[in-house]
Amino acid sequence: xxxxxxxxxxxxxxxxxxxxxxxxxxxxxxxxxxxxxxxxxxxxxxxxxxxxxxxxxxxxxxxxxxxxxxxxxxxxxxxxxxxxxxxxxxxxxxxxxxxxxxxxxxxxxxxxxxxxxxxxxxxxxxxxxxxxxxxxxxxxxxxxxxxxxxxxxxxxxxxxxxxxxxxxxxxxxxxxxxxxxxxxxxxxxxxxxxxxxxxxxxxxxxxxxxxxxxxxxxxxxxxxxxxxxxxxxxxxxxxxxxxxxxxxxxx
Amino acid sequence: xxxxxxxxxxxxxxxxxxxxxxxxxxxxxxxxxxxxxxxxxxxxxxxxxxxxxxxxxxxxxxxxxxxxxxxxxxxxxxxxxxxxxxxxxxxxxxxxxxxxxxxxxxxxxxxxxxxxxxxxxxxxxxxxxxxxxxxxxxxxxxxxxxxxxxxxxxxxxxxxxxxxxxxxxxxxxxxxxxxxxxxxxxxxxxxxxxxxxxxxxxxxxxxxxxxxxxxxxxxxxxxxxxxxxxxxxxxxxxxxxxxxxxxxxxx
DNA sequence: CAGTGGTCTAGACCACAGA
DNA sequence: CTGTGGTCTAGACCACTGA
Numbered sequence: 001x002x003x004x005x006x007x008x009x010x011x012x013x014x015x016x017x018x019x020x021x022x023x024x025x026x027x028x029x030x031x032x033x034x035x036x037x038x039x040x041x042x043x044x045x046x047x048x049x050x051x052x053x054x055x056x057x058x059x060x061x062x063x064x065x066x067x068x069x070x071x072x073x074x075x076x077x078x079x080x081x082x083x084x085x086x087x088x089x090x091x092x093x094x095x096x097x098x099x100x101x102x103x104x105x106x107x108x109x110x111x112x113x114x115x116x117x118x119x120x121x122x123x124x125x126x127x128x129x130x131x132x133x134x135x136x137x138x139x140x141x142x143x144x145x146x147x148x149x150x151x152x153x154x155x156x157x158x159x160x161x162x163x164x165x166x167x168x169x170x171x172x173x174x175x176x177x178x179x180x181x182x183x184x185x186x187x188x189x190x191x192x193x194x195x196x197x198x199x200x201x202x203x204x205x206x207x208x209x210x211x212x213x214x215x216x217x218x219x220x221x222x223x224x225x226x227x228x229x230x231x232x233x234x235x236x237x238x239x240x241x242x243x244x245x246x247x248x249x250x251x
Numbered sequence: 252x253x254x255x256x257x258x259x260x261x262x263x264x265x266x267x268x269x270x271x272x273x274x275x276x277x278x279x280x281x282x283x284x285x286x287x288x289x290x291x292x293x294x295x296x297x298x299x300x301x302x303x304x305x306x307x308x309x310x311x312x313x314x315x316x317x318x319x320x321x322x323x324x325x326x327x328x329x330x331x332x333x334x335x336x337x338x339x340x341x342x343x344x345x346x347x348x349x350x351x352x353x354x355x356x357x358x359x360x361x362x363x364x365x366x367x368x369x370x371x372x373x374x375x376x377x378x379x380x381x382x383x384x385x386x387x388x389x390x391x392x393x394x395x396x397x398x399x400x401x402x403x404x405x406x407x408x409x410x411x412x413x414x415x416x417x418x419x420x421x422x423x424x425x426x427x428x429x430x431x432x433x434x435x436x437x438x439x440x441x442x443x444x445x446x447x448x449x450x451x452x453x454x455x456x457x458x459x460x461x462x463x464x465x466x467x468x469x470x471x472x473x474x475x476x477x478x479x480x481x482x483x484x485x486x487x488x489x490x491x492x493x494x495x496x497x498x499x500x501x502x
Numbered sequence: 503c504a505g506t507g508g509t510c511t512a513g514a515c516c517a518c519a520g521a
Numbered sequence: 522c523t524g525t526g527g528t529c530t531a532g533a534c535c536a537c538t539g540a
Contacts, residue, residue, distance in 0.1 A: 018517090020527075020528060021528080022529090040477060048506090057529060057532090058530090058531085059310070059528095059529070059531090060528080060529060060530080072439050075475050075477075076506095077506080077537090079507070079536085079537045079538025080538060081505090082506090085438075085475075086478060188498060189498045190495075190496075191495070191496055191497070192494065193466070193494040193495075194494070195464040195465060195466040195489035196464045196490075197463070211448075213447045213465065213489075214446060215444070215445060215466075225336070226326075226336040227337060238445055238447055242444060242446075243443065243444040243445070244444075246441050247440045247441075247442065269536090271509060271510090272509080297526080307511090308511045309511090309512085310510075310511075310512090311509080311511080313526090313527095314509090314510095327525090327527090328518095328519080329517070329525060329527070330517085330519030330524070330526070331518095331519060331525065331526085332525060332526080333525090333526080
């Protein structure tokens with residue numbers, strides 16, 4: 001048996017907790033990696049030993065390890081072992097570009113709701129949301145700023161019966177957070193990211209010069225039943241914003 | 252027992268195949284969803300019945316189903332069952348923006364290698380690749396076009412000892428495909444996507460006007476050991492290109 | 503060759519959803 | 522209440538890696 005950096009580590013598993021055992025183990029392994037108890041390149045030691053030492057079955061231990069492999073923290077090699085990824089990437093970004101919350105991380109953003117009303121769906125909006133043309137949709141237009149400077153103009157459409165959108169709450173929290181609170185589970189989103197030059201009107205609203213480069217994003221988001229729950233057209237000042245994200249290659 | 256759309260379907264499992272059983276099942280389920288034998292909203296029937304009917308154990312069937320849940324094709328609900336996602340999104344895009352191959356899908360792209368040489372790493376390149384400043388890196392500069400029109404200017408840096416980059420082959424295939432052929436397994440990448448206005452020189456090389464909006468992308472890619480294997484700075488003509496991708500929300 | 507992860511089995515009990 | 526997926530066990534054999 002090879003030596004393992006795990007030998008000296010202690011894991012506290014609570015069988016009475018409602019939290020699944022594999023999840024408890026995964027969290028504690030992740031924490032150990034995070035604060036350096038498990039350094040990049042360290043071998044974890046084989047799964048059989050680990051399971052007997054923890055008093056768990058091998059499939060349970062495997063499930064914990066697999067979840068960290070999926071997150072990109074560990075690598076398994078048949079005939080070799082499982083090691084901590086040797087990486088500069090400290091903590092993988094979540095799919096943050098999906099969330100309005102992204103800017104909340106650090107900047108203290110403010111949101112001004114410009115429009116919040118019910119309108120009939122135009123053809124493109126109806127197509128994106130899978131509704132009939134003319135069906136009622138909520139039109140939401142917001143201007144988001146940080147440090148008193150506008151950053152983005154967000155235009156969103158939602159099925160009118162989906163959710164009640166309180167303007168005051170929208171100015172203090174993100175749209176996605178409100179949807180989650182209302183019991184809507186986001187599942188996937190399709191995005192197109194491009195760029196173009198600002199029109200005179202856009203430039204005025206974003207405090208840019210006409211012709212300045214803008215980053216554009218169109219997105220349709222789906223809940224876990226596959227129903228389209230949101231369609232948005234966003235424009236960002238390229239001078240103040242960029243999308244930053246991490247991709248994991250599918251096994 | 253509830254009726255299931257699966258009852259009439261036939262699955263051919265070959266136990267002598269080197270392909271894992273769960274994978275064979277997953278592929279055939281995916282095919283059935285794809286060509287409509289399993290329509291959105293259809294219930295799959297419970298896992299126990301399915302496993303006895305197929306002559307597999309329940310964990311094996313679960314593994315097959317789970318892989319499709321991870322892909323976003325199926326949804327599981329405790330107490331309800333597993334159903335095909337009710338979605339407009341036909342086939343989720345792969346993380347295509349990671350691959351040079353993306354443009355190969357449809358457009359018949361051409362690549363001209365502008366530079367392909369070994370240079371000492373500047374500070375920013377060294378930092379991105381985790382090398383010492385001044386270490387040897389391969390500098391690769393390519394101009395990619397479709398239909399005779401330039402689309403993107405791709406500038407990449409790789410550790411010099413990683414791979415031999417044959418200029419002729421680079422003009423007929425993607426960089427990532429060459430890396431994969433050389434036994435390098437891509438694992439993750441960190442990207443930043445932004446926009447800015449074209450400088451006079453960039454405009455000339457991309458056949459745009461000075462000040463035109465450009466889409467920019469910086470990327471560092473890592474292999475499965477976490478070693479940085481590529482750093483790139485790409486610029487795209489926004490009038491001819493946009494990133495299109497699908498996000499799955501982490502469970 | 504020995505050691506590793508990859509796959510698979512045949513059960514078990516639980517938590518939650520819906521009638 | 523019944524039926525579902527969620528979790529867990531204690532084994533087994535195989536394929537691949539590296540010495």
